[in-house]
Amino acid sequence: MxxxxxxxxxxxxxxxxDVMDEMGYPNQACRPFMRPLDETTSFVGRARTGLYSNAYxxxxxxxxxxxxxxxxxxxxxxxxxxxxxxxxxxxxxxxGELLTTAAMARGAVACVTDGLVRxxxxxxxxxxPVFHGGIGPLDSKGRCRMIExxxxxxxxxxxxxxxxxxxxxxxxxxxxxxxxxxxxxRRALDKAARETHTRDELRAGRLLIEVYEKYGVL
Numbered sequence: 001m002x003x004x005x006x007x008x009x010x011x012x013x014x015x016x017x018d019v020m021d022e023m024g025y026p027n028q029a030c031r032p033f034m035r036p037l038d039e040t041t042s043f044v045g046r047a048r049t050g051l052y053s054n055a056y057x058x059x060x061x062x063x064x065x066x067x068x069x070x071x072x073x074x075x076x077x078x079x080x081x082x083x084x085x086x087x088x089x090x091x092x093x094x095x096g097e098l099l100t101t102a103a104m105a106r107g108a109v110a111c112v113t114d115g116l117v118r119x120x121x122x123x124x125x126x127x128x129p130v131f132h133g134g135i136g137p138l139d140s141k142g143r144c145r146m147i148e149x150x151x152x153x154x155x156x157x158x159x160x161x162x163x164x165x166x167x168x169x170x171x172x173x174x175x176x177x178x179x180x181x182x183x184x185x186r187r188a189l190d191k192a193a194r195e196t197h198t199r200d201e202l203r204a205g206r207l208l209i210e211v212y213e214k215y216g217v218l
Contacts, residue, residue, distance in 0.1 A: 004044050004078070010192055011167070013174045016188050018191065019184050019187045027157070028158060028177075030174070031114075031156045033156075034133050034172065035132065037124055038124050038127065043080065043166075045110060046162075046164070046165060047112075047165070048074075049149065049152070049153045049160055049162050050082070051149075052083060052085045052145065055145045056142070058141060068099075079108045080108060080111065081103060081111050081112070082155055083111070085113060085144065085155075090134075090136070091138070094140050095113055095115070095118075095132065096123075097122040100119075115132070116134045118137050118138065131172075133156070156173065164176060164177055191217060194217045195215075198211050198212075198217055
């Protein structure tokens with residue numbers, strides 16, 4: 001695969017979504033309620049998935065964060081924890097400053113969740129990309145817990161498996177299935193180059209119809 005730095009420099013979620021549409025994968029963009037905490041951040045990385053369920057109490061002696069801690073401590077450079085909370089939700093709040101700090105120390109490049117996040121001011125100061133389904137002060141303790149990790153999940157309306165490529169920017173989050181990632185990036189780089197030529201010729205005064213017929217992008 002092309003180096004992550006080049007992909008982030010050249011590509012964007014819209015062109016990746018267009019390419020997957022053309023390849024017969026039209027449902028790879030997370031729902032638009034999932035937004036970045038900081039719109040200047042973008043990322044590309046491998047999904048590490050966690051599935052959350054509602055909780056209403058904490059048993060005596062129980063560690064409600066057990067599976068969550070295991071996943072975070074097992075992150076590798078380039079990983080993206082993706083937490084499915086069935087959002088939008090008012091209860092599920094799995095992500096905050098301390099998980100951000102721990103994930104950064106392991107080399108993770110972002111977090112994606114359709115649940116809530118908190119400690120927003122501190123996370124923004126860290127410049128760590130977090131894409132979320134809402135903001136609130138609630139702790140997850142006694143409200144939700146991770147019940148599975150590294151299984152196929154649905155997050156923001158998209159089915160995501162561990163190892164899939166996740167790409168996020170100001171327009172949102174797209175999920176690229178592992179089996180087609182190389183082909184998606186090859187086509188997307190070509191399409192991005194044609195879009196650049198289109199933009200240049202439009203600025204020079206060429207008619208939109210002429211440029212579209214020449215490059216086939218819009």
